[in-house]
Amino acid sequence: MLARLTAAVTMFLISIAMARGTTQLTLTPDPLKFARVPVNHAKSLQVKIKNSGKTSITVFSLVKKAPRFTLSNLKLPLTLAAGKTATFTVTFTPISVGQMDGSITLRNKLSHDLLILELQGMGVLPWSLRANPSSLDFGDVAVDKGRKLPLTLTNSGISKVTISQDWISPAGFSFTGLSLPLVLAPGHSVTFDIKFHARALGAAQGAMHVSNPTSPILKIPLSGMGVPGLSITPKNTDFGKVVVGTKLKQTGTLSASGAAVTVHSAASTDSLFVLSGLKFPVTIPLGRDVPFTISFSPVAAGPASGTLSFASSAGNSPREAMTGVGIEPYSVRLSWIASTSQVAGYNVYRRQGTDKYKRINSALVTSTKYADQTVISGTTYSYETKAVASNGRESAPSNQVTVAIP
Secondary structure, eight states: OHHHHHHHHHHHHHHHHHHHHGGGEEEESSSEEEEEEETTOOEEEEEEEEEOSSSOEEEOEEEEEOTTEEEESOOSSEEEOTTOEEEEEEEEOOSSSEEEEEEEEEEOTTOOEEEEEEEEEEEEOOOOEEEESSSEEEEEEETTOEEEEEEEEEEOSSSOEEEOEEEEESTTEEEESOOSSEEEOTTOEEEEEEEEEOOSSEEEEEEEEEEOTTSOOEEEEEEEEEEOEEEEESSEEEEEEEETTOOEEEEEEEEEESSOEEEEEEEESSTTEEEESOOSSEEEOBTOEEEEEEEEOOSSSEEEEEEEEEEESSSSOOEEEEEEEEEOOOOEEEEOOOOSSOOSEEEEEEEETTSOOEEOOSSOBOSSEEEEOOOOTTOEEEEEEEEEOTTSOBOOOOOOEEEEOO
């Protein structure tokens, strides 16, 4: 009776030891995911087995329940000392379309399970979808700004291709112009835009993916670099109509994104547009605006245009478009009916708005015509005339005429 009890206790202790021993081994990765593999093609992945315990452990055998998965580089029995690792290879070769999962069980000398490796794979049909270019590099893009590049997908095969899934990652990359599901006949293409919006300084990497449930995933690598940026507000300045020989000023601002930006110089492509208000070099702190002034001084009638650009430490080169039209000075030409009385001449009076009338002729007007050359664009004037006798006495004013200057 005592002998039987001792044997039972011994068996119990062995079971406990084996249960604890299984926790010594770890597999990486687990589960082992092959994703999508074309039918009749092979894909191999490596698996690392590690003894994370404090004593040696031996793998004597394995049980594979995975018809389309094969193992290599694993010689049994395998003894791993404490802290040691070994690597073996698993190859997935699907022969049909669909999900194909399985498992590999590692066992000890007593055929007890030490560890189970889950296997996951999917067989898919090969397809002929190609991307041009095969990858996109957006280069330097100012922080908070974006850049678009075109991407073309082409069916280079002899049968139609259906695209039913698309996605892009990470945030900062996006696309427009690809509407799914999309069927591409042999030799046909579709072109759409991918955009990189720089959210921060430094390198950014991502990928565009297109596929359908039974085909491989076409992956197009994406990359870009966020760099300090310079912005001009407004981007377009229209001075409108400006009288020849006069000057009109407009204001703008420079701002930095991502980091402070130093502006070294500025250039205008037309000398009629002049920049002022900045002393170079000028450093624009992050989050602050620096104002400047542009003036337009036409010397002849007609349209004028130019571009204002800045040389700076920023990764972009923003430009401001400037336009304006030079016009001849406005004048108001007045005429009236001659007085029936004997007069020496006439005085011409003018007022703006509700102001009082003021005489504008420096000498007595001896005819019945007068040209006012001192009007200002955008102003409304009222005029009246008075006849002047030889003794200098003025008559009552004529009727009032009102003129709005464009």
